[in-house]
Amino acid sequence: MSDNTQQLIDQVQSAHTNNSTLKIVGGNSKDFLQACTANDTLEMTSHAGVVNYEPTELVLTARAGTPIVEIEKLLADNGQYLSFEPPHFSENTTIGGAVASGMGGPRRPWGGAPRDVLLGCRLLTGTGDVMRFGGEVMKNVAGYDVSRLMAGAQGSLGVLLEVSLKVLPAPSKTITLTQNLSETEAHQTMRELAAKPIPLSGVCFANGQLYIRLSGAHASVNAWSKKIGGERLAENNTFWERLRDHQLDFFDRSQPVWRISLPPAAPSLACADSTLIDWAGGQRWIISNAAPEQIKAEALNLKGHAKQFYGNALPEPWAMSSQVALGPIQKRLKETFDPKRIFNPGTHANL
Amino acid sequence: MSTQDTSALRERLADQFKSFVDPAFVLAEESERKPYECDGLAAYRHLPLIVVLPETIDDVQKIMRICHAEQVPVVARGAGTGLSGGALPLENGVLLSLARFNQILDIDKPNLCATVQPGVRNLAISEAAKPFGLYYAPDPSSQIACSIGGNVAENAGGVHCLKYGLTVNNLLSVTIVTAEGELVTLGSGGLDAEGFDLLALITGSEGMLGIVVEITVKLLPIQERAQVVMAAFDHVETAGQAVADLIAEGILPAGLEMMDQPSLQAAEDFVHAGYPVEAAAILLCEVDGDNEEVSEEIARVRQRLTDSGATEVRTAKDDNERARFWAGRKAAFPAVGRISPDYYCMDGTIPRKHLPYILREINRLGEVYGLRAANVFHAGDGNLHPLILYNGNEPGEIERAEAFGGKILEACVEVGGSITGEHGVGLEKINQMCAQFPPEEITLFHAVKAAFDQQGLLNPGKAIPTLNRCAEFGAMHISQGDMRFPHLERF
Incomplete structure (x- = not known):
């Protein structure tokens, strides 16, 4: 629970001077996704603590090394939550890592991703300068939206020191319904549900079951659950947490498990041996023994993209956009924030 | 550049553009260029070098390649309703109007999205989606006229953005033509894309990074019901506290607006919304959802507002009354325009808890500068629109209004806010950018x-000040006679 800014600045400036490189490490819970080749680490967990939180302002500001579990506990004590439902790949997962990874949980289509709730950040650049972008206000169109650019940048553009997030009142009631359906029926049902004004907070097909989570006002959740129908999942069932944290049996670390982001109504992937559908169709997890190029080509053909998460010997670098004209723009952005390429080398391919 | 060189350049560009754009849409005569000399901020006017209205993406690419080769700056323009001069032309530059990009290309019900051209009006998307039970959520008040391309350029909000987000939260992808004339798509068919989030970066970038030529927006299912409650307060502070109390209660209104006495009085006189004119402030709180949910929430809202000291709490009894409550709020700007020869509209944002301080500060500054202000406030998201009342015919009043406005924005920055919310x-x-951001x-x-536009050809001189002009001041002045599109609601 301390402000470690000065030490972090010193370490970055030293790396800048000595032409060395740094791997930014928070809770280290997403290391399995990082192909980073840096010579040294920039340790973030000692830069922790909630800096500002006033529930009635709907904004929380925390240092990047603050564990997510701590933030979620604080919010829950005040009847609020992080709408993007960040994955906890371990209990050490930090808020900085959650934002830098850009990942949203099962609530993503309705609750957004880190980019959607990130209002501002303090950023340590590759020259060791601390800059502030955005703020603690809901609306701010002064200057370019540099803070949102950091969400999902995997630390390649700088070190998040502090993040300010929009938080929301937690729904007063949540229930989950399950229906026994085939994959095709489930996909069709989820698209029909998504097109109605239902207080959805999760729609997933896994293991022959369609899971429908409703969150909102009591009256609304009760009324819709009657209309939708299905078996009610016990309240102590942790299905959504296990889905969020990749603890379901489907995420077998020994199998080639791929994440495919797609238009939600896109058809099933031909290259999939088995499929878990999340985000009401927008995020598919597949186990596939097809060649990586084939999986990526099929995803691209369906206007999406693919990345292998599990079952590979070494993590694959995050892809940059493959559009030729964006290549130089992405590289110039990297050089703007990190001219000597200190941060997370190897994390992104072709950067 | 000499007059002769300017004419030669204009002729050269016109000839090149006319080789692929219908000559009727290449405007080189002064009388043809005149209508484009300003946007919604009519105080600033520049006659563009030449105006071109391309019809296809291929045309836009060709125009950008020509301008890149000639090193001529380009300002893109949508409907021209912007309030900050973002689409103000350059005398040495091309004004590229996207008015002919006015087609809704696809309403994709299975994927809950619409692909549209940038010149499509914001409201037209919701109208086209309505038969599918869907709508586009961001609703800036100029939505009957403003174009979706301009919404992307400004990251437009609206009354409902606390619950439904800004433009940036409601986009899936944007296709742009770069300064070099290349075509690229930011975003994807899914909810995320590979690489950096350039879609977020370009949203709100005021036409400085690329020319937006195609946009895919998210569509949401239309809610079953919306209901609005109006509450009156005898102190502005009490109203401000009531907003915090509503949030603390766990209520997330679809819209939450505040007006102070001068604003609500002016609005009442103008549209007869039924506001209690003796109140120091009123709140309008809208909740939406299904029937059961709205009934449950309205009861909670009423109780909370009463407990927080409202002197009167009234639920709109039908859609007519609901529309009337909103009409007063949406007409606040023109209503204030009726009580003062001129007004100057500010757009600061603050952490909501500082509202009483800022309002006191506005009053104090008003005394210092000898001018009054009426305040309307997007209370849910901390976006304040003080309207400074002045008379442009009185010597020195414009300058005092400008100085007053600048001080208000600086006060917003001091409490952790921003000089512009929307x-x-x-x-x-x-110039106020310099108050908010240090030189680094x-x-x-x-x-x-420069990462996007190395030569600085896209809308140069806007949005980001050069370091050595940080001492100057600029302002939006609206004279009754000057305001463009006075029939539009603005808030």
Whole structure:
């Protein structure tokens, strides 16, 4: 629970001077996704603590090394939550890592991703300068939206020191319904549900079951659950947490498990041996023994993209956009924030 | 550049453009260029070098390649309703109007999205989606006229953005033509894309990073019901506290607006909304959802507002009354325009808890500058629109209004806020940028622009000040006779 800014600045400036490189490490819970080749680490967990939180302002500001579990506990004590439902790949997962990874949980289509709730950040650049972008206000169109650019940048553009997030009142009631359906029926049902004004907070097909989570006002959740129908999942069932944290049996670390982001109504992937559908169709997890190029080509053909998460010997670098004209723009952005390429080398391919 | 060189350049560009754009849409005569000399900020006017209205993406690419080769700056323009001079032309530059990009290309019900051209009006998307039970959520008040391309450029909000987000939260992808004339798509068919989030970066970038030529927006299912409650307070502070109390209660209104006495009095006199004119402030709180949910929430809202000291709480009894309650709020700007020869509209944002301080500060500054202000406030998201009342015919009043407005924005920055919540920096607030950002950050913004536009050809001179012009001041002045599109609701 301390402000470690000065030490972090010193370490970055030293790396800048000595032409060395740094791997930014928070809770280290997403290391399995990082192909980073840096010579040294920039340790973030000692830069922790909630800096500002006033529930009635709907904004929380925390240092990047603050564990997510701590933030979620604080919010829950005040009847609020992080709408993007960040994955906890371990209990050490930090808020900085959650934002830098850009990942949203099962609530993503309705609750957004880190980019959607990130209002501002303090950023340590590759020259060791601390800059502030955005703020603690809901609306701010002064200057370019540099803070949102950091969400999902995997630390390649700088070190998040502090993040300010929009938080929301937690729904007063949540229930989950399950229906026994085939994959095709489930996909069709989820698209029909998504097109109605239902207080959805999760729609997933896994293991022959369609899971429908409703969150909102009591009256609304009760009324819709009657209309939708299905078996009610016990309240102590942790299905959504296990889905969020990749603890379901489907995420077998020994199998080639791929994440495919797609238009939600896109058809099933031909290259999939088995499929878990999340985000009401927008995020598919597949186990596939097809060649990586084939999986990526099929995803691209369906206007999406693919990345292998599990079952590979070494993590694959995050892809940059493959559009030729964006290549130089992405590289110039990297050089703007990190001219000597200190941060997370190897994390992104072709950067 | 000499007059002769300017004419030669204009002729050369006209000839090149006319080789692929219908000559009727290449405007080189002064009388043809005149209508494009300003946007919604009519105080600033520049006659563009030449105006071109391309019809296809291929045309836009060709125009950009020509301008890149000639090193001529380009300003893109949508409907021209912007309030900060973002689409103000350059005398030495091409004004590229996207008015002919006015087609809704696809309403994709299975994927809950619409693909549209940038010149499509915001409201037209919701109208086209309505038969499918869907709508596009961001609803800036100029939505009957403003174009979706301009919404992307300004990251437009609206009354409902606390619950439904800004433009940036409601986009899936944007296709742009770069300064070099290349075509690229930011975003994807899914909810995320590979690489950096350039979609977020380009949203609100005021036409400085690329020319938006195609947009895919998310569509949401239309809610079953919306209901609005009006509450009156005898102190502005009490109203401000009531907003915090509603949030603390766990209520997330679809819209939450505040008006102070001068604003609500002016609005009442103008549209007869049924506001209690003796109140120091009123709140309008809208909740939406299904029937059961709205009934449950309205009861909670009423109780909370009463407990927080409202002197009167009234639920709109039908859609007519609901529309009337909103009409007063949406007409606040023109209503204030009726009680003062001129007004100057500010757009600061603050952490909501500082509202009483800022309102006191506005009153104090008003005394210092000898001018009054009426305040309307997007209370849910901390976006304040003080309207400074002045008379442009009185010597020195414009300057005093400008100085007053600048001080208000500086006060917003001091309490951790921003100089603009939704109108954009454009040319209007370019000097106040220096109050909000230190030189290092402004320098970095220039580098971000250069990453996309190395020659600085896209809308140069807007949004980000050069470091050595930080001492100047600019402002939006609206005289009754000057305001463009006076029939539009603005808030």
